[in-house]
Structures are given as structure tokens and as C-alpha cells.
Amino acid sequence: MKILDACCGSKMFWFDKENVNTVYMDNRTVDTTLCDGRRLIVRPDIIEDFRKMPFENETFYLVIFDPPHLVNAGDTSFLSLKYGTLKNTWQEDIRQGLAECWRVLKTNGTMIFKWNEQQVSFSMVKKLFPCEPLIGQRRGKTIWLVFFKN
Numbered sequence: 001m002k003i004l005d006a007c008c009g010s011k012m013f014w015f016d017k018e019n020v021n022t023v024y025m026d027n028r029t030v031d032t033t034l035c036d037g038r039r040l041i042v043r044p045d046i047i048e049d050f051r052k053m054p055f056e057n058e059t060f061y062l063v064i065f066d067p068p069h070l071v072n073a074g075d076t077s078f079l080s081l082k083y084g085t086l087k088n089t090w091q092e093d094i095r096q097g098l099a100e101c102w103r104v105l106k107t108n109g110t111m112i113f114k115w116n117e118q119q120v121s122f123s124m125v126k127k128l129f130p131c132e133p134l135i136g137q138r139r140g141k142t143i144w145l146v147f148f149k150n
């Protein structure tokens with residue numbers, strides 16, 4: 001496999017939700033109906049923890065990391081079901097997740113990171129990066145960044 005989505009959730013941003021080059025990972029499976037009546041399915045290829053991934057160093061050409069970004073959300077709330085929540089250890093968890101994404105990324109590979117500033121500011125998360133991002137874009141509270149492993 002060439003691509004890793006390290007916490008795929010319901011794969012909302014994927015055009016092809018069964019991309020043959022991709023390992024879809026998450027730490028849960030879900031099949032439920034949300035309060036708005038829509039069905040939420042989280043069905044990763046593998047259930048693993050992004051803080052300790054079961055891959056060799058330098059495995060993937062592209063790693064996508066879109067971790068939970070909410071610290072406060074009720075356990076059964078719409079947002080929590082859809083995006084998961086951060087624990088009070090979130091800084092260490094995200095730091096480890098980024099470090100693992102970086103470890104399993106090949107040299108000359110690309111990492112894409114997404115963050116939403118709804119509850120935690122970008123300046124707090126920036127401190128956890130393995131290196132400086134190449135480019136990025138902000139749209140409202142959502143920030144997309146691209147890293148390149150030299």
C-alpha cells in the first residue's frame with residue numbers, strides 16, 4: 001500500500017472511499033444513525049492507534065492525518081460521534097501521532113495534516129510538528145498543511 005489515512009473516520013473528504021492504494025486506519029468502528037437521521041459508518045481496514053502504528057519506518061508515499069480537534073463534546077453528541085474527541089493528554093497524543101506519521105512516511109514523501117480551531121488554537125498545535133510545513137491554507141477555522149520529508 002502506498003497511502004495511509006491514519007484516522008479515516010467516515011472518510012468524508014475522500015472522493016473514492018475504497019481507494020485501492022490506501023490503508024484506512026482508525027481506532028474504532030461505528031455504524032449508527034445520527035440525530036439528523038444520517039447514517040454514520042466508520043469502517044477502517046485496520047483498527048490501530050495512531051500513537052503507535054504497526055508499520056515499518058518509511059512505508060508510505062503519502063500520509064494523511066486528520067485527528068480529532070475537539071476537547072469538549074458530549075460522548076454521544078453528533079460532533080463526538082463524527083470526529084471523536086481529544087483527551088486531556090491531547091498534546092502528547094497529537095505529538096506522538098505526528099511523529100508516527102513522519103516515521104512511516106518515506107523519504108521524499110508527503111504528509112497532509114488538517115486542523116480545526118473550533119476549540120484548540122493552531123498556535124498550540126504548531127509546537128508539535130516534526131518540521132516546518134511547506135505550504136498551507138486556512139478556510140474559516142480549518143487549516144490544511146502539506147509537509148515534505150526531505
Ligand SMILES: C[S@@+](CC[C@H](N)C(=O)[O-])C[C@H]1O[C@@H](n2cnc3c(N)ncnc32)[C@H](O)[C@@H]1O
Binds near residue numbers: 051
Ligand atoms: C476528525 S475525525 C477524521 C475525519 C475523516 N478525515 C473524514 O474525512 O471523515 C478523527 C478520527 O480520529 C479517530 N481517532 C481518534 N483517536 C485515534 C487514535 N489514537 N488512533 C487512530 N484513530 C483515532 C477518531 O475515531 C475519528 O474517526
